[in-house]
Amino acid sequence: MGIRLNDGDQVCIVGGGPAGSFAALHLLRLARQSNLKLRILIFERRDFSKPGPAGCNHCAGMLSSRVQRGLEALEVALPTDVVQASITSYKVHLGEEPASVEQPGPGRGIVSVYRGGGPRFSPMGPAASFDRFLVDQAVDRGAQLIPHFVHKVEWHDRPVVKAGMESYPADLLVLAIGVNTQSPLERVFNYRPPPVRVMAQDEVLRPVDWCKDCVSVYFRDPPGLLFGALVPKGDYLNISLLGRNLSTEAVPEFIEAQGLPDSMRTGSLCGCTSRVAVGRAKGFYGDRWVAVGDAAATHLYKDGIGSAYHTAGSAMQVAVGQGIAATDFRRGYLPVCRSISRDNAYGQILFQLWALTLRTGPLLQACQRALLSEARLVPERRILARVLWGMLSGDEAYHTLFRLAASRATAMSLIKGLRWQHE
Numbered sequence: 001m002g003i004r005l006n007d008g009d010q011v012c013i014v015g016g017g018p019a020g021s022f023a024a025l026h027l028l029r030l031a032r033q034s035n036l037k038l039r040i041l042i043f044e045r046r047d048f049s050k051p052g053p054a055g056c057n058h059c060a061g062m063l064s065s066r067v068q069r070g071l072e073a074l075e076v077a078l079p080t081d082v083v084q085a086s087i088t089s090y091k092v093h094l095g096e097e098p099a100s101v102e103q104p105g106p107g108r109g110i111v112s113v114y115r116g117g118g119p120r121f122s123p124m125g126p127a128a129s130f131d132r133f134l135v136d137q138a139v140d141r142g143a144q145l146i147p148h149f150v151h152k153v154e155w156h157d158r159p160v161v162k163a164g165m166e167s168y169p170a171d172l173l174v175l176a177i178g179v180n181t182q183s184p185l186e187r188v189f190n191y192r193p194p195p196v197r198v199m200a201q202d203e204v205l206r207p208v209d210w211c212k213d214c215v216s217v218y219f220r221d222p223p224g225l226l227f228g229a230l231v232p233k234g235d236y237l238n239i240s241l242l243g244r245n246l247s248t249e250a251v252p253e254f255i256e257a258q259g260l261p262d263s264m265r266t267g268s269l270c271g272c273t274s275r276v277a278v279g280r281a282k283g284f285y286g287d288r289w290v291a292v293g294d295a296a297a298t299h300l301y302k303d304g305i306g307s308a309y310h311t312a313g314s315a316m317q318v319a320v321g322q323g324i325a326a327t328d329f330r331r332g333y334l335p336v337c338r339s340i341s342r343d344n345a346y347g348q349i350l351f352q353l354w355a356l357t358l359r360t361g362p363l364l365q366a367c368q369r370a371l372l373s374e375a376r377l378v379p380e381r382r383i384l385a386r387v388l389w390g391m392l393s394g395d396e397a398y399h400t401l402f403r404l405a406a407s408r409a410t411a412m413s414l415i416k417g418l419r420w421q422h423e
Contacts, residue, residue: 002323003287005172007037012161012168013143014150014184015176016044016135017057017115019293019308023174024138025074026316034320040143043150043163048132051270052120057131058180058274060201060231060240061113062087063305064395068111070309076137078111081128084233085112089214090392092371093258094364098216099371104386105379110393112233119203119269124235155188158288172324173289174315175296176308179277183295192282193295196275200241200250203269206232207261217392219358221257222246226301226351228254229392236269242276242301276301280341285329290315297337300347302394307340347398350391350405363414370413383409 005011011027013020024040031038048055061084071078087110090101103109118127139145148164159173162184175191177183185191206212216230225243241250255265277294278301284291292315293308318324318332357363367384374382387405390396404410 002328003325004323005031005036005038005319008039009171010039010041010169011172011174012159012170013040013042013174013176014153014161015178015181015293015295016042016046016048016145017131017176017178017293017308018134018305019178019295019312020044020174020176021131021134021138022070022074022309022312023176023292023316024143025076025134025141026313027320028138028141028143029074030316030320036320040138041146041161041168042135042138042143043146043148043161044135045147045149046116047147048115048129048135049117049126051117051122051126053270053272055116055129055132056270056272057115057178058199058201058272059115059304060229060238061115061130061233062231062303062393063111063113063130064303064393065108065110066303066395067306067309068109069107070306070313076134079128079133082113082130082133083111084114084127084236085231086110086213087112087215087232090389091211091214091216092388093216093218094358094368094371097368097372099368100214100375101371101385101388101392102375102379102382104382104389108389108393108395110395112231112238114233119236121269122203122236127234150184152186153184153189154186171288172319174312175284175289175291176293176312178294179275189286189289190283191291194277194281194297195279197242197244197278198246198273199276200246200271200273202239202251202271203233203236204239204264204267205269206235206237207263210237215392218254218258219354222250222253225250225254226355227392228258237264239264246273276304279344280337284337285315285333286326288324290319290324290329290333297340299340299394300344300398301351302392306394311336311340343398345398346402347391350387350398350402353405354391366414370416373416374413381409383407384413 113130152162159170161168228241231238280297284296292312298307314336
C-alpha cells in the first residue's frame, strides 16, 4: 500500500522564497478541495522586508506573464506597491541604433519587483517585497512561518527537520532552498543540487531621462558576457549580468564598455554575485520528500519564479492526488522536470545561435535590420521580435521559440536584412 497524506499530517517546507510559498499556497488550495486537514510549516529565517542582503533572494526580480496568470489561478492579487515597473518593451543594443522589441501581444506583459526590501543603501527607504508578500499570503491562508535556520534534515523513518533547538518530524518534506543556500539534507537522501552559473548584480539610481518601462539589453563586453540587462524598478535600475568567468569588477567594466553614465559606475547601492541553476538536480525526490523550484528544475536563465510556480504546483498535485512515496513522484513529478530539461536543450541551442550571430558581422547587421523592419508590421508578424522577447523574458517555451526561429518567415526576414546591406 502506498504512502498518503492524512488528516493531521505535518508538512515541512524548507525555504520561504517563491518556490516554498507557492508550494504552501498550492497545498492549502488542494487540501481544502480534498477536505484534507494539514499542518503546514514554512521554515525561513530571513525577513524579506529588510533592504540589502538580509532580505534579498539574489534575483533580478522579473515576473513573466505566466507567473501573473499563476497568481490569478491561486486567487492572489499582486498589490500595486509591490510592482516596481510594468515592462512593455526591450531595447536591444546590437549596433549604433538599438532595436526595440515590443510586447508581442495582450497578456504578455512583464512586471519588475523587489525580492527583498530594496537596495542596501537606498536613500528612499525599504521597498515593498514580493517574497514577503507571497509568504504572508501563505500564512494568511493557514500556513505557519518558523523563523529559524534549518541546519539539518535527518531521516528517522521519515524526514526530521532540525531548526533552532527544535526537531520537527515531517510526514512530507518540501525542499525549496534555491541554489544560493547549501542543502541541509543528510547524505541518506542522495540529493545532488543542480549545476550553476554565477550572475553579477548591482542596483543604481535610475537617471531621470531613462526609460521607466523598458529593459535595456546588451550582449558585448566584458569578456564572457552572455547578456546584461538594466531593469527599471521605480527610482532604481537593477543591473544583472550573466556569463562565464565574470570578474569581481564585471559590473563597472560593463558600465564603462557600454558607455553608460558615470553615475552608474560610482553609484553602487547593493552589489552582489549570486548563482543561477543551469540544469536539473539529481535525486530530488524520495519517500515523503520532494524538491521544487531551482532545487529541482528551472527554466534556463529566465523566469525562475515561473518554474517555481510550475514545479511546486505539480509536486503538490502528486502529493495530494496520488501519494507521497518515491514511486508517486517518479510517475507524476519526474516527467514534469524532464520536460523542463528537454525544453532547456532547445534554449541552449537558441543561445548558441545567438552567440554565433553576435560574432558574425553580416548576420548581426541583418538581424538588426530585420528587427527594425519588423517594427513596421502588425505584432502578429513580428516573428524575430517574438523570439527575442521569449528568450529575454522566459514567458514562452524554448521549443516553441526554436520552431519560430527556424521558420521560413524568420529566414525571409534575415535574407531581406542581408539584401538591405548590399543595396
